[in-house]
Amino acid sequence: MDKTYQPHTIEASWYKTWESEGYFSPQGTGDSYTIMIPPPNITGSLHMGHGFNNAIIDVLIRFHRMQGHNTMWQPGTDHAGIAAQMLVERQLESIGYNRHNLGREKFLQEMWEWEDRSGGNISRQIRRLGSSVHWTCERFTMDNGFSKAVKEAFVRLHQDGLIYRSKRLVNWDTKLHTAISDLEVENHYEKGFLWKLKYSLTDGAKTAEGKDYLIVATTRPETMFGDAAVAVNQTDERYKTLIGKFVELPLIGRRIPVIADDYCDHEFGTGCVKITPAHDFNDYEVGKRHNLPLLNIFDKNAAILPACQVFNIDGTLNENIHGNIPAEYAGLDRFEARKQIVAALDAAGILISVDTHDLKLPQGDRSGTVIEPWLTDQWYVSTQVLAKPAIEAVEDGRIQFIPKQYENMYFAWMRNIQDWCISRQLWWGHRIPAWYDASGKAYVGRDEAEVRANNNLSANTALQQDSDVLDTWFSSSLWTFSTLGWPEQTNALKTFHPTNVLVSGFDIIFFWVARMIMLTMHLLKNDDGTPQIPFKTVYMHGLVRDSHGEKMSKSKGNVLDPLDIIDGIDLETLIQKRTSGLMQPKFAQKIEKQTRNEFTNGIASYGTDALRFTFCSLASTGRDIKFNMSRVEGYRNFCNKIWNAARYVLYQGEDCGQNGEEVALSLSDRWIMSQLQRTITEVTCQIDRFRFDLAAQTLYEFIWNQYCDWNLELSKSVLCNKNLPIQFQRGTRYTLVRVLEIMLRLAHPFMPFITEEIWQRIALLAGIQGKTIMLQPWPIADETCIDKTAESDIEWLKTLITSTRNIRAKRHVSSGKFMAIFVKNASTEDQRRLTENDALLKKLAKLESITVLTAVAEAPLSLITLVGQMEVLVKVADLIDNGSELDRLNKKIAHFQGIVQRMDSKLSKIAFLNNAPDVVINKERAKLAEAEQALSRLIEQYARISTL
Incomplete structure (x- = not known):
């Protein structure tokens, strides 16, 4: 072996050997043990979370492989829908292109080229982490086999009445031009405004105060052209007589009713709320209860487009489709429209006041843009039917969460689950297997030929496939079984499913874990017809944060690349990696300063094993x-x-x-x-x-x-x-x-x-x-190898040796100097141990002699330590230089003499004794007594050393 440990000389060669020899392949004779890798997104390099996750899974896989199980760790990557498309679109924008310039076909070619580069890079990184995955079965969530499984799942769920198309309000990302789920929306709280506007009553109606208008409070005046009603609470005495009357919508004069609904809060604003069902989720529910019209104000040309065509909603007001929007506002951005509309309302005397207001602002987690509630046709999964058996599987213990408290999080979400919008207005992803005829009627099938055959459609009937793609989480929810060949009943599926463990961060318990359970249990059945679970155990780990407890993110500049820790990286390159991208110069300077302070010389090369062991040592259940x-x-x-x-x-x-x-x-x-x-x-x-x-x-x-x-x-x-x-x-x-x-x-x-x-x-x-x-x-x-006597004997020896070494270290005694020790109160067991291990003790503790003292024998001046009840005395003469020790003692004696003198003087003063409380006087006397005792011991010690 080399004199020093050099990880890089052994890691690459051993991994190649393991992989080439097929050691990662399933081969044990015992029960199967399967883990599916949480597929990393093809959006760049693996981060610390991936490194941590891989280390944990590999411990389990190698452990069970050595136990003789037929182990299989399925590798693969996820196409990452929105995230990957955003990344490639940014690259195209940097050279003056966008996906619309290229067209769908050429853009998808760019995406596949990116997948080839990114997926290959991720596979190389997984190898560097030492992960013993079954490489010959590597999968991608858009490979041919996976695409077949996704179509099959969609068609079956549709046939079972669990996938449907409906016009509903969705979270619309005006930057990415797609619907996103509630889970992809982040709510940010900031200071906003509450505008109070006059809505004139019609037909001579008046309020209880005799006013011919209502004052309506709103945080979004730009959506007023989509108002369908004004709502009040039916118990609000101020407005009871106005329920069923009408108001006139400012600026355009359209009549809308005054309705009563419990949604209205007496205390909020004026108690009167504008209801815009097509642009607010709460208003949408009110609109359904009262059968109000749904008026989109942002859907440019949507009314004349076929159902299969994508259109971009970027937050601009439409071109008067419903006859509701004055021409001067058509085509304006929603926030610019807000400014102009408020100015017009103010000029018309309609604006009563503008108050500051704490606002919850929904933003897209990827785009950062303000989310627009928007009414559109989308595909949905009916989840309540799917959720019931998925809840029962956790309740009865077929699926167990570790730590167990995550079951509560799972139950809370599943028991209040909403239908899942699975369509996305993207180009990158699994295209929805639905076709439309000229009338907009939808037909679902595995391909167009099947659609025509099943619906007796002639060759002359024009069909156009839905241009939307499926939510990434829909395809990844099929991960545990589609990777094993489903819908075919393959040997791999029979052998390795259900899988044993899912290792995942708690942050995707809703995105992925719950959805995997729901879809697997519906689509797969056991031999007895009962639903099959995707995994038996869900191990939820925390997030990897930096040393200050902050979440790692590129925007904060605190990201660590696991390969940089394995290979090492110089300071300047690390700074460049952390500050690259679109940043304000001042912020980049801050990150550079922090990095220089934290990593003075960059990051040394530590190797894979050190990093993996670090991850494992920090993996306490559920904690970040x-x-x-x-x-x-x-x-x-x-x-x-x-x-x-x-x-x-x-x-x-x-x-x-x-x-x-x-x-x-x-x-x-x-x-x-x-x-x-x-x-x-x-x-x-x-x-x-x-x-x-x-x-x-x-x-x-x-x-x-x-x-x-x-x-x-x-x-x-x-x-x-x-x-x-x-x-x-x-x-x-x-x-x-x-x-x-x-x-x-x-x-x-x-x-x-x-x-x-x-x-x-x-x-x-x-x-x-x-x-x-x-x-x-x-x-x-x-x-049979457990020897309690040997354990207790060695622990006794270790205590004795450590005690003498501690004395040596404290007294700065040379390691080459042998000491004499004496023992008192030695039991029969102590004496046996001393006798049997005399040579060993003398060698390891550097002792020249060990003397057992009788009860009457007097020990020389010594330092004392205890080993159980036995006293161990180390001869002081062996530990000190007499002259130096006497000088040290002289200084300490003088120090305590000064304390005694000062305390004695203080306690001799009549004024102090007469005026000070008894508690203070007694405390000072106790201090004097302690100082006198210490002084006495020092003087005695000085006298004894002087005679040596």
Whole structure:
């Protein structure tokens, strides 16, 4: 082995070997164990969340592979719909193009070229992370097989009455020109305005105060042309007599009714609210209850377009389609229209006041633009029918969430679920398998030929396919089974589904997890006809945050690339990566300053194993992860520790009983073998419980503290003791090799590269056959090797040795100087341990003698420490230079003499004693007594040292 651990010299070559030899393929003889990778989006590089997720899954896969399970980790990537299309569109804009210039076909060619580059890059990154995925079955959510599965799922759900097309209000992204789901909307709170407007009453109607108008409060005056009513609360005495009357819409004079609805709040504004059903979600529900007309004011030319054609709604007022919009406002952006409309209302005397108002502003999570509620035809999944069995599967334990509290989040959403809008007005994605005739009638089928055949449509009937695509989450919801060949009943589907575990961040529990459960349970059935679940366990982990607890994001400039930690990156390149993109110069300067302060010399190369072990050590269930580079550095040192221990064992390993020679185990051998069994049990238990942090902690404690720090040191006392029979030295070598080999297998799921490299050498000494550690059996604890006597004896020895070393360190005694110790109150057990381990104690604690004192014997001046009830006395003369110690004591004596003098003077003053409270006087007397006692001890110690 090389003298120093160099991860890059071993990682690339070992991964190539593993992959080329087919070690990642399913091959165990036990029950199947399957995990589907949460497919990363083809939008660039993997981030820290992906690195963390992959590390956790690979621990589980390697662990179960070593346990003999028929393991399969399905890899793949997601086409990422909106996100990927946005990215490519930005690239085109940078060279003066857009998708409309290119047309759909050429734009999709650009998208596929991007997928080839990005998907390939992601696959390379997954390999660098050491992930043992089944590469020969890699999938993409728009490959041919997946497309077939998506069409099949859509058609079946439509046939079952669970997919339908309907005109409803949606969240419309005016920048991306597509509908988005509620889950893709972020609500931001900011200061806005509340405009109060006069709506004139008609037909001579008046309010209780005798006014011929209502004052209507609104936060969106630009939508007034779409108003269908003014609503009041039926219990509001101010407006009871006006219910059923009419008001005139300002600026255009259209009559609209005054209606009563519980939605209205007496306390909000004036108690009168304008109802615009086509442009507000709450108003839409009011409109349905009162059968109000739906008047779009933003749907440019929508009325004359066929149902299959996409049109871009960018937030401009339409061209008077409904006869509602004065010509001067047609074509204006909604916010510009607001300014002009408010000015016109003010000029007409209609604007009463403008008040500041706390506003909830919905924004698209990707575009950042203000979302416009918009009435349009979209495709929906009816979710309440699907949600019921999905809820029951979690309630009865067929699917378990870890941590369990995430079940509450799941239930809360599923029990209040709304129908899912699955159509998107994009070009990149699975095109909806629906065709329209000239009248706008929709036909659903797997392809146009099937549509014509099933509906007896002649060749002369013109059909046009829906131009919309499906929400990305619809296709990814089929991930666990469509990757295995569904709708065909393949052997892979029968063998590996349901999958065992889904490892995912809690932030997509609604986007993905719940939808996978719903669609899988509807589309797949067990042999007995019951719904099949997609997975048995959902392990939800937290988000990876920076060292300050902030969410990592490009806009904050605190993103870390896992490959930069593995390979290292210089400071200037790191700054360039963090500040690249469209940023304000001042903000870029701030990020540069923060980066220079945090990463003075850039990021060193730590290797994959150190990063993976860091992720696992931080994986406490459900909590967000504060990622700190010092942890990675510490675990890189851990790798070095293992490497150096292996070099020592290899150097000592010959004649370790591998050929059947007789061996005898020393106390330290029996102790480390016993501790190993407990470690095997604990690590296995914690992985089974998904407590990767505790498993990593247990491994670290055993390897660093017990094996490397203590056992290797204890072994030297045996190997260097020529008075011991050769069987004991051979036994120690046997133990060193055997424990290291098992220890490497325990650590392999966490640190695959370094364990494989060392195991290849250690296995030869241990007489173990096999080409790779990853196919070796997972260690099983041997209860017969647990030796409680050896454990207690070694713990006693460790305490004694550590105590004397601490005294040596505190007193700055040279490591080459041997000390004499005395023991008092030694029990029979203590004396046995002292006798049996005399040579070992003297060697490791650097002792020249160990003297057991009788009850009447007087010890020399000593420092005392305890080992249980036994007192250990270290002779002071061995620890100090008399002259220096007397000088030190003189200074301390003078210090306490000054304290005693001052306190004595204070307590002798009559005025203090007469005026101070008793509590204060008693406190000062106690301080004096303490100082006098300390002074007395120092003087006594000075006198004793003076006689040495």
